[in-house]
Amino acid sequence: MRVHNVKVSHDLQPADLLGIVQAANRYRSSIQFILEESSMVLDAKSMLGMMLRPIRSGTILRIQTRGGDEEEALDEMCRLLEKSLGA
Template identity: 35%
Template sequence: MKKVTEIVKLATGIQARPAAQFVQIATRFGSEVLLEYKGREVNAKSIMGIMSLAVPSGEEVTITTSGSDEEEAMDQILQFIGSEE
């Protein structure tokens, strides 16, 4: 299991289109992927879960990956939320 806390640098945060992209990245992997924001943790493969968090830009989130490809999943997710698109 890997657990990393990171600042969201996406200009619009993890809402709407970026939320869908986040879910697409998470679903590429067999590992369990969780996203936590302000004490709420959701399955990162659920668009409704991600949208319900409404994470704005500049906020801190915690990502947890667990499974056979957890390293690669974590790397791809961190790369995505760290970009300033």
Template identity: 55%
Template sequence: MRVHEITVRRSFEFQDWQILSQKANGFKSDIMLLCEELEMRLDAKSVLGMMVMPLREGTRLRIQTRGGDEEEALDAMCELLE
């Protein structure tokens, strides 16, 4: 399992969620987004589930990946979210 904490640099809109979800679905690994301040844990592969998380500039997130391509998945998610 790989874990990385980031601070979101901009607010997310629907198209951003679609891109993130499509990218996440390209990996075999499980990809979870955790936001302690909002007490939320979401599957990055579910665009509908992720839309309930209000990602605004400055939001702190923990990205957690688990699986055969977890390192590549983590790198890709960090690139899209930072």
């Protein structure tokens, strides 16, 4: 299992979420985002799951990957979030 925390610098829009979901579905590993303040777990491979709760500026996301390609999946999720977040 791999884990990395990211602080969201702006509200994630549906287009951001769609890009994340599409990328997540290219990996065999499970990919979850855990919202630190509520401990809510979102499935990064599900658009509906990702839209369950708005991801707002200042939110701390814990990205957790588990599986055969977990390291690559985590790297990709971090890259996408940093790109989406303007980092």
